[in-house]
Amino acid sequence: MPSFDTVSEANMVEVKNAIDQANKDISNRFDFKGSDARIEQKDRELTAFADAEFQLEQLREVMLTKLSKRGVDVRFLDNGKIEKIGGDKIKQVIKIKNGIETEDAKKIVRVIKDSKLKVQASIQGDAVRVTGAKRDDLQAAMAMLKKDIKDLPLEFNNFRD
Structure with missing residues (x-):
């Protein structure tokens, strides 16, 4: 029958490639010079680090653009709450639904x-x-x-x- x-389920190979591209793009951007802005990936969890909430928003925008260009549906992402870490730095955990x-x-x-x-x-x-x-x-x-x-x-x- x-x-x-x-x-x-998201294509995790494309997610990894998009995150690598986003990190490369962020390291070359002028408005991120001298900052510790980056995105880390562990299994089905992304962690975005930035110096300020505005930078975190820009970081997420770059990431979403790269994901959509690689054919990954952004509805897979589940944004967590923004947490303060040492000093004025912040991070946000983004889970990938499966x-x-x-x-x-x-x-x-x-x-x-x-x-x-x-x-x-x-x-x-x-x-x-x-x-x-x-x-x-x-x-x-x-x-x-x-x-x-x-x-x-x-x-x-x-x-x-």
């Missing part, structure tokens, strides 16, 4: 059931598996999910025929 998985949360998965299943398409949806951990008798029904379900669910960055993988 044909099926596919609906997932929400997987579909239970409420969102239930919403996807409800949208698919309400659509009256001849497909079934089931929650499989942090993904939603959609199965159907025909490939055309599955492609229609993909198009409908892209159109109806705007608040989540959805990707479709594991397509089986």
